[in-house]
Amino acid sequence: MDRYSEDELRAVVARYEATRAAALTERDEQLRVFHAAGWRPVDLQRITGYSRETIRQALRPEVRQAANLSRRKTPPQPPSDYRPYGDRKPYVVADALTALTGPTAGVVTLPRHLDWSGHAEYDLSRPARLSSMYKVVLTESGTVDDLNTWLDGDQLRRLWPTLWLPPGLRRLWEEAFPELVTVGTNAA
Template identity: 80%
Template sequence: MRCARPPVSVMPLSMDQRAVDRCAGHRQPRRMLNMPADYRSYGDRKPYVVADTLTALTGPAEGVVTLPHHLDWSGHAEYDLNRPARLVSMYKVVLTEAGSVDDLNTWLNADLLRRLWPALWLPTRLRRLWEGTFPELRRHYEPLEGQHRTA
């Protein structure tokens, strides 16, 4: 039986990924997209903001905060900073979505950022921009002897 619609390719897939379309009760592999030679992923093109100084990061260090809609439109913009997982999540959101240095200064706290830096799952380019500006962040998680740095 033929599918009523052809398979849809939405993202380039690496050789070890298997993405499938479900069509008429069976599975069909998606086709790879031919990407232009100068293709750059969204993470490599997205503009990121870096603080001017860490000392200007005077955001809240405790309590419950609600991020403005331009930073967090998820519907879960309330963060209890006393809960470590929510704190890390908020810092990731602010770092990746900030549109101005004022956003960073308002919502990030320098001491918390230094402490959380090793635990933040950030786009590689964003991490490099911050560590290039503030090498002291990198020093907070130098690998132990025999370990490899992954970020």
């Protein structure tokens, strides 16, 4: 490493870039000459093995310039009024925790409108599957009836601190049922 300097390495890269640019320019000029002599772009593509886009950019330098400029642009920014999907998604909140009288044991199969994953069967004796079912029902329910049918109020209170929920959904439920917040702080 001591025998060569950074400047020498930069010079190698600069020479390569200069010859590469010159070679591309020469190639494009030659392809334009062949095209002017009657060669069709499809034949140029077939014989050279270059892609259709490469041939198109070689024959029309303004296309290559536009493509290169578009690559250099910064990615588009969302509009100033953009809100993430989780903030826009309409969530449903139960009328009362006592109205949640869903199953507490056994194997439950959620209807397709709640769980279309192909794994809609939940063994409620397995804590991970129970939590997963509650998350699915809370995030995908479109009606209070869905909540009342598939969730149990006592079970929800017990699981609440450990459920991984979208912040907007958690906030709505905790505003409607402040006791869920105290359950979370007591469990921690």
